[in-house]
Amino acid sequence: MSKMKVSTQPKHYIVPHSFLEGRQDLSKNAKRLLALAMIALQQERNKLYEDDPEGKVQVEGLPRKAQQMHYHNYMPSEEMIGRLPRVLKFDIYTLEQFFRTSGDSLRKTLKRTSESMVGRFISVSDKDTFTVMTPIPYAKYVAGSHLELSVTEQAIPQLFNHSRGYSSTELSLWCELESQHSQRLLEIISRHKERNNEKFEIDDIKRMLGVDYVVITNQEEAEESGQKVGDYRLRFNEKTHMMEKIPRYRAFRDFKRSVLDIAFGEIIQKSRGVWTPTDEKGVGYKLHRRGRAYSVIEICLQYQPDQTGNVPEKLVTPVEVSSVDPALAIIEELEAQIIAHLHTPVSKDEIDLYRKLAQRAGISIKPDIVQRIKMIESELGK
Structure with missing residues (x-):
């Protein structure tokens, strides 16, 4: 048996590179559920780094840059990871802060979110590889008390891996955002805060935001088609006589209005000066064409750190777990x-x-x- 100790909630939410590059089409509350697990495990990673003979002690006395590099490249051994708890427990105060509701409304929200998230496949990607996994296979809520989440063993190394970079996102702002696309966009642009003109392919942004193609959303449809929930929905093309994916937005203007304008607008408005637009129109981005179609989006946001950081004091409370x-x-x-x-x-x-x-x-x-x-x-x- 093992226990998690009480930790202080960080001001920043760390998202590893592979999670940034992968496709995600989670609802805002499903993202919050995943974020809770990721934050708790990040705290466990930091604790291991302090205690592991291969961790912090290896770079004591070295220049700060070398220490930072070692920290981000640190990956606990399988033995060390095996000591980690698989069940995380979150108190009612944290849940109310994260989900912006309380009482029976919180219970209903957690029930719907847990049912949609438990067993859900998540795609994580690197340059040459991709992994499809189920990070959260179990959730249990005790009304007025706490929520328990379990994390699969296969997901932990992905959540711990900072070697190819990561996003450090202001947690207080992230929790305020109402659109799942705003949450996801904030994670993406927080990867390189010092750059205010980073460019992305439109197709890549659509994929990372989970709005590239229509996906299967219920188990009944998945069983009928022989696929899984989260797989792309396919249709028969009469011209090519082949199965093809269905675009989420037929017209680019619909994608711009329903996703980009809402996501950028909400981040600019709710960040209260942390993220300010630098483009002439004040929308936070520019679109570039190749030929007649838009193909590249340029981020036009300048970052100024928030000095307040209003976040809950506690995140994880003790819980006994078994193997x-x-x-x-x-x-x-x-x-x-x-x-x-x-x-x-x-x-x-x-x-x-x-x-x-x-x-x-x-x-x-x-x-x-x-x-x-x-x-x-x-x-x-x-």
């Missing part, structure tokens, strides 16, 4: 409920959660359970 994968315990519990359906009725949401967790864990549903689920769904459909 047993908590998702498996939930699967077993739901399976028992399905078997005992006549005595303890099972809801459609519980059946859907059981299927989702079993699929993500690679567990084949037993034939007798399949039959019981069909019977229950038949009853619920009446």
